[in-house]
Every structure is written in structure tokens, then in C-alpha cells.
Amino acid sequence: MHILVVEDDTVAAEFLMKGLSELGHVVDHAADGLTGLDRALDTRPDALIVDCMLPELDGLTMVRQLRAKEIDTPVLFLSALREVDHRVRGLEAGGDDYVVKPYAFAEVRARLDALVRRQASKVTASTLQLADLELDRLKRTVARAGKPIELQPREFRMLEFLLENAGQVVTRTMLLEKVWGYHFEPKTRVIDVHMSRLRAKIDRGFPEPLLHTIRGAGYSLRTSSPAR
Amino acid sequence: MAGAAPPLARFSVLRTSAVQLTLLYLVLVAITGSALLTLVHTMSVGLLNRETDDSIQRELQFLSAQFRRSGPRTLRHLVEDRSYGQTTSLYLLSFAGQPALTTGNLDSWPTDPTDPQGWVNFNYSLPERGGLLETRAARAQIVRLRPGLQILVGRDIQGLRMIEGRFTESFLWAGGIVLVLGFAGGALIARQSLLRVNRINSAARNVLEGDLTQRLPERGSGDELDRLAGTFNTMMERIEGLVKNLRDVTDNIAHDLRTPLHRLRSGLEAALLDAHDSAKQQDALDRAIAEADQLIETFNGLLEIAQLESGVKPKFEPVDMARLVRELVEIYEPVADDSELAVFVHLEEIPCVCFGHRTLLAQSLANLLDNAIKYSSPGGSIRVAVRATPGGDNEFIIADDGPGIPESERQRVLDRFVRLSSSRDLPGSGLGLSLVAAVVRLHDGALSLEDNSPGLRIRIRLPGARPESQPARQPSA
Numbered sequence: 001m002h003i004l005v006v007e008d009d010t011v012a013a014e015f016l017m018k019g020l021s022e023l024g025h026v027v028d029h030a031a032d033g034l035t036g037l038d039r040a041l042d043t044r045p046d047a048l049i050v051d052c053m054l055p056e057l058d059g060l061t062m063v064r065q066l067r068a069k070e071i072d073t074p075v076l077f078l079s080a081l082r083e084v085d086h087r088v089r090g091l092e093a094g095g096d097d098y099v100v101k102p103y104a105f106a107e108v109r110a111r112l113d114a115l116v117r118r119q120a121s122k123v124t125a126s127t128l129q130l131a132d133l134e135l136d137r138l139k140r141t142v143a144r145a146g147k148p149i150e151l152q153p154r155e156f157r158m159l160e161f162l163l164e165n166a167g168q169v170v171t172r173t174m175l176l177e178k179v180w181g182y183h184f185e186p187k188t189r190v191i192d193v194h195m196s197r198l199r200a201k202i203d204r205g206f207p208e209p210l211l212h213t214i215r216g217a218g219y220s221l222r223t224s225s226p227a228r
Numbered sequence: 229m230a231g232a233a234p235p236l237a238r239f240s241v242l243r244t245s246a247v248q249l250t251l252l253y254l255v256l257v258a259i260t261g262s263a264l265l266t267l268v269h270t271m272s273v274g275l276l277n278r279e280t281d282d283s284i285q286r287e288l289q290f291l292s293a294q295f296r297r298s299g300p301r302t303l304r305h306l307v308e309d310r311s312y313g314q315t316t317s318l319y320l321l322s323f324a325g326q327p328a329l330t331t332g333n334l335d336s337w338p339t340d341p342t343d344p345q346g347w348v349n350f351n352y353s354l355p356e357r358g359g360l361l362e363t364r365a366a367r368a369q370i371v372r373l374r375p376g377l378q379i380l381v382g383r384d385i386q387g388l389r390m391i392e393g394r395f396t397e398s399f400l401w402a403g404g405i406v407l408v409l410g411f412a413g414g415a416l417i418a419r420q421s422l423l424r425v426n427r428i429n430s431a432a433r434n435v436l437e438g439d440l441t442q443r444l445p446e447r448g449s450g451d452e453l454d455r456l457a458g459t460f461n462t463m464m465e466r467i468e469g470l471v472k473n474l475r476d477v478t479d480n481i482a483h484d485l486r487t488p489l490h491r492l493r494s495g496l497e498a499a500l501l502d503a504h505d506s507a508k509q510q511d512a513l514d515r516a517i518a519e520a521d522q523l524i525e526t527f528n529g530l531l532e533i534a535q536l537e538s539g540v541k542p543k544f545e546p547v548d549m550a551r552l553v554r555e556l557v558e559i560y561e562p563v564a565d566d567s568e569l570a571v572f573v574h575l576e577e578i579p580c581v582c583f584g585h586r587t588l589l590a591q592s593l594a595n596l597l598d599n600a601i602k603y604s605s606p607g608g609s610i611r612v613a614v615r616a617t618p619g620g621d622n623e624f625i626i627a628d629d630g631p632g633i634p635e636s637e638r639q640r641v642l643d644r645f646v647r648l649s650s651s652r653d654l655p656g657s658g659l660g661l662s663l664v665a666a667v668v669r670l671h672d673g674a675l676s677l678e679d680n681s682p683g684l685r686i687r688i689r690l691p692g693a694r695p696e697s698q699p700a701r702q703p704s705a
């Protein structure tokens with residue numbers, strides 16, 4: 001995947017580029033908003049990571065101009081500003097998601113994956129499947145190896161989100177956002193407790209565990225053979 | 229921070245608005261006064277003068293008519309009769325070349341210039357009882373009846389002159405008094421307000437020099453300067469609060485961030501030393517990241533509180549408190565369950581809508597639930613309730629049966645970083661409650677910590693949404 005990082009802090013940019021290249025992405029870098037806009041228009045990357053505060057042209061304006069040219073490449077905003085309404089402004093400018101600095105690389109990676117995946121599969125399948133685990137969105141049923149599993153509505157939504165991002169890492173913040181719709185940093189424990197309950201329902205009694213805790217990052221629903 | 233303060237402008241009394249206003253006021257008073265007095269003058273003295281002239285004219289008309297009808301002899305008799313014993317009317321009739329025929333009670337023709345109609349103002353002498361001559365003012369008209377025959381009819385106007393003199397005197401006195409009093413009053417007012425303005429000025433200068441405890445006396449009179457003093461005091465309270473906050477934050481950062489930073493640094497150093505043992509190194513790096521995360525959390529919390537207290541309001545929307553509580557309890561219930569705590573929720577059937585920031589409110593409730601779970605012992609219970617108060621506010625109550633907070637410490641725990649000594653070993657930044665307090669303040673609400681005997685009860689009162697966005701309330705079952 002070709003990713004353009006628009007970030008004026010060279011250390012932060014190098015860190016991102018190193019991490020992303022190690023994941024096998026082709027990473028390009030621009031240090032200011034104008035260069036970023038040009039590069040994005042020239043090279044048409046698959047995704048953009050844009051710092052909100054940039055020299056020449058700020059990130060929000062840059063993305064707004066990009067969107068005005070009807071380019072809907074997924075954009076992940078980075079911002080050192082933790083203002084309460086800043087996320088909303090980023091999303092209004094045409095960003096798809098928002099990460100506050102300082103961030104864990106895992107957070108950026110997980111959100112980027114989710115964005116690109118969402119972009120790639122806009123059609124939502126009515127059933128989601130991983131190995132022998134099946135989720136039917138219409139009937140709102142879950143079954144593993146043919147055995148039905150009873151889930152609470154929130155658990156269902158959690159599993160749905162994990163399945164939508166199967167093979168990818170989802171962070172605790174993302175879970176709180178997507179499952180409950182709250183935008184704040186959850187205390188680690190809270191999401192973990194919910195996850196351990198979900199794990200008890202879908203993995204207990206089955207030989208192959210599907211829900212994995214990724215240390216320092218979050219959770220991943222995947223078959224045991226490591227994805228990456 | 230305080231640069232070179234501009235030199236205190238020397239107050240010229242003339243430049244102050246109080247004095248300028250006083251002068252303007254004086255001028256107005258002078259103009260109105262003059263106009264009034266002029267009117268009174270015209271109405272009184274002027275009327276008397278005209279009256280005098282009229283009577284002189286009438287008498288002259290009568291005498292000249294008599295002359296035309298009956299000749300100079302009759303006229304001479306008439307004048308002689310009228311002059312006799314008279315004190316206020318003056319007559320003089322003379323025939324050219326016949327001085328013996330001259331008659332009247334005036335000794336000689338006035339030498340003062342006459343106007344074209346023959347009017348003349350002059351002085352004449354009147355013998356007083358003591359034999360002295362008294363000079364009196366008179367006004368007369370001189371008419372030539374035929375060549376060589378001239379008649380003067382006049383009036384003694386000494387009385388009128390005296391009235392006029394009195395009038396002018398009163399006029400001057402009154403004017404003088406108005407001016408003197410006006411000036412004195414103006415100067416007094418100017419001095420008073422100057423004193424107060426100067427007091428405000430010097431208080432502001434003391435603030436510039438760093439004394440933030442400066443306050444101005446408020447007299448409670450509600451005038452402009454009093455209100456200015458009130459505004460100044462409110463402003464100073466706010467500034468003092470902000471500066472104290474800033475100082476506290478700086479102190480706290482020094483105290484509470486230095487320790488984890490030190491641990492982070494030592495951890496990384498240890499990782500370097502453990503270069504030969506990759507498992508140990510991995511472990512040390514993981515711990516370092518955890519320390520860094522904790523630091524970031526604390527830092528973010530601090531920034532968030534600082535931002536909430538900066539006075540800039542984020543976008544508010546109607547938030548259903550009951551729903552918010554239901555959702556957050558749902559998130560936290562499994563956690564409480566794991567700690568063997570029971571959570572009881574009491575919500576009213578009707579929506580309890582307040583106008584606020586959903587995320588901030590959610591985060592506050594999350595912090596409170598987190599605290600309640602953290603400080604309760606297994607087997608305990610947590611009670612959460614939301615209700616609409618009769619006054620239209622929404623009240624949120626969370627109560628636990630944990631150790632509670634001693635009354636003396638209740639105010640202090642709302643400050644940043646305060647963690648009671650008994651809870652030092654529990655994880656957390658010590659910012660949870662201060663964030664809640666800041667959010668409640670942002671929403672113009674009230675927060676109180678109460679004794680749940682045993683345990684802690686936190687009561688938060690948030691103003692209800694404005695009536696138009698609030699559904700009609702019915703008494704709940």
C-alpha cells in the first residue's frame with residue numbers, strides 16, 4: 001500500500017515511516033502542506049496521514065482542498081491539539097479518523113488499517129465469517145462450529161467490529177469509539193473486562209482461540225497462524 | 229511579565245471629565261439664569277419705565293391740547309397749578325424772550341442731550357429738609373409747542389433707579405453665588421471622582437507590579453465607578469484564580485511528573501544494561517512504554533482540565549443524562565462485577581435532559597464510576613441515580629460504601645493531583661475528580677461530596693436544558 005505522510009516534525013515522520021515500511025507499505029513524505037497537496041495529487045497514494053499543524057498550508061485546509069478535487073483517499077489526522085472539539089473539526093474538514101499526539105504506533109496502524117479496509121469494502125456483507133465463527137448481521141445471530149452463541153447486544157456489536165477488521169489490530173480507544181460511541185481514553189481495564197467476557201463466549205471450549213490480546217496495542221480477531 | 233508601565237498621566241484637573249462637565253453645567257446655568265433675569269427685568273423694571281413714559285406722553289398730549297384750544301395763558305395756569313406741591317412730576321414751561329413768564333417746579337432746562345423725540349434723562353436737585361441739595365434722577369420729554377414756546381413734562385425716577393440698582397445688585401449677587409457654588413460643587417465632585425479613579429488606577433498599578441490581592445472598596449451605591457470597582461474586583465478574582473491555578477499546575481508538574489519521568493529514564497537505562505538478555509530488555513522497554521503512557525495520560529488530563537478552565541466553552545448540545553448513565557453503567561458493570569461489587573441504578577422514567585458536552589459528561593461519569601469501583605471493597609455496592617429536581621435541574625448521585633472521604637479532606641480532593649495518603653498505592657493520576665469538578669463548573673453546575681455513612685456520596689447538579697429543548701414534564705409514577 002502506498003502511504004503519504006505529511007508531517008513537519010522529522011523525528012515523528014521518520015518514526016512513522018520506519019514503522020509503516022516494516023509493515024510492507026511504500027511510504028512517501030512531505031514536510032509541509034503545499035508539498036503534501038502536490039504530492040497527493042501527483043502520486044495518488046492509497047492513504048494519507050496528515051498532521052493538523054503544518055507550515056505553508058495547515059492540514060485541515062490541505063485535506064479540504066483535496067476533497068474539493070473529489071479525491072476521497074482515506075485521511076488519518078494527527079494532532080497535538082487535544083481540544084475537545086478538535087476531532088469534530090478534523091472530521092468536518094474531510095478527515096476519516098483522528099489520532100492525538102503523542103500516539104502509540106499501534107494506534108495509528110490499527111486506525112489506518114481500519115480506514116483502508118472500510119474504503120476497500122464499502123459493500124457490507126450480511127454475514128461475516130472467520131474460520132468456523134459466523135455472524136449474521138440480519139438475523140443478529142452468532143455461531144461457532146455450527147453451535148449458536150448467545151451474545152448481549154453490545155457483545156454482538158463488539159464481535160461485529162472485530163470481524164469487520166479480522167486479522168487487524170483494533171485498539172481499546174477504537175472499540176470504545178465504534179462500539180459505544182464515546183470519544184475518550186478508556187481505562188485499560190474497562191475494555192479488557194468486556195473482551196474477556198466475549199472471549200469466554202466465543203473461544204471457551206474450542207480448540208483454536210480466535211480473539212487475541214496484542215500486548216501494548218489492543219485486540220485482534222484472527223486464526224492462530226500469525227497474519228504478519 | 230510586567231514591562232515598563234506607562235507613566236501615570238498627571239491628572240490635570242481641567243482635563244478630567246468631571247470638571248469639564250461641571251464647567252458645561254455652569255455655562256448652562258449662567259445662560260438660563262441670565263435669560264430668566266432678563267425676562268424678570270423686562271416684566272418689572274421695563275414695565276415701570278414704559279409706564280412712566282406713557283404717563284408723561286399722556287400728560288403732554290393733554291397739555292398741548294389745552295394750549296391749542298385755550299392758548300398759552302391757560303397752559304401757564306395749568307402748569308403752575310400742577311407744579312405746586314408736586315414731588316414726583318416735573319414741569320417747566322418757558323417763553324422765549326420773556327423769562328418772567330417761565331413757570332414750573334424745575335429750576336432750569338436739563339443740559340443732557342435729548343433724543344429726536346425730545347426724551348431726556350437728567351439729574352436735578354431737590355432741596356432737602358436740612359437745607360442740603362439732593363441730586364435725583366429724572367426722565368422727561370421736551371416738546372416745542374410753537375417757536376419760542378417750549379414745555380417739559382417729566383417724572384422723578386429716583387425710586388425706579390433704586391429698584392433698578394437693587395435689581396442689578398441682586399443679579400450680580402445671584403450670578404456670583406451660582407458661579408461660586410457651582411465651581412465649589414464641581415471641584416468637590418471632580419475631586420471625589422478623581423480620588424476614586426486614582427484609587428482604581430493605583431490598585432491597577434499595584435497589580436501590574438505583581439500584587440494580585442489588590443481589591444477596591446465597593447460602596448454599594450451602584451454608580452458607574454462602583455460598578456467599575458466591582459468589575460475590577462471580579463476580574464482580579466479571576467486573574468488571581470488563574471494565576472494560582474497556573475502556579476499549582478507548575479508545582480504539581482514538578483512534583484508528580486518528575487517521579488514517573490525519572491522511572492522512565494531509569495527503565496530505559498536498565499534496558500541498555502540488559503542488552504545481552506533480550507527477554508529482560510524487552511521487559512524493561514515494555515515497562516518504559518507503560519510509564520510513558522501513564523505520563524501521557526497525566527499530561528493529557530492536566531491539559532484537558534486547564535483547557536476546561538480557560539473559560540472557552542465547547543459546543544453544547546442537549547444530553548439525556550439518564551441515557552448517558554445507563555450506557556456508562558453498562559460499560560462499567562462487568563468491571564464492578566469482577567471486583568464483586570453490585571451496581572444499583574435508579575433512573576426516572578422521564579428524560580433528564582441537560583444542555584452540555586456529551587463526551588465531557590460521559591468522561592466525568594466514567595471517572596466517577598471508576599473511582600467508586602476502585603475505592604470499594606469486594607462485596608460492596610454502588611448506587612447511581614439520576615433525577616429531575618422540582619427546580620428544573622438534573623441531579624446525578626453516585627454513592628459507594630467504601631472508606632469515604634473525611635470531611636476535612638473533601639474540598640482538597642477536588643484539587644489536582646490530590647490523592648489521599650491511604651490510596652497512594654492504587655493506580656491513577658489523581659486527576660479524575662478534578663476533571664469532574666472542572667466539567668461541572670463548565671456546565672454551571674454544582675458538585676458536592678457527602679457522607680454516605682459509610683462511604684462517599686457525590687451529588688452533581690446540572691442545570692436542565694432550556695425549556696424549548698425540553699420535553700414537557702409529567703409527574704413520574
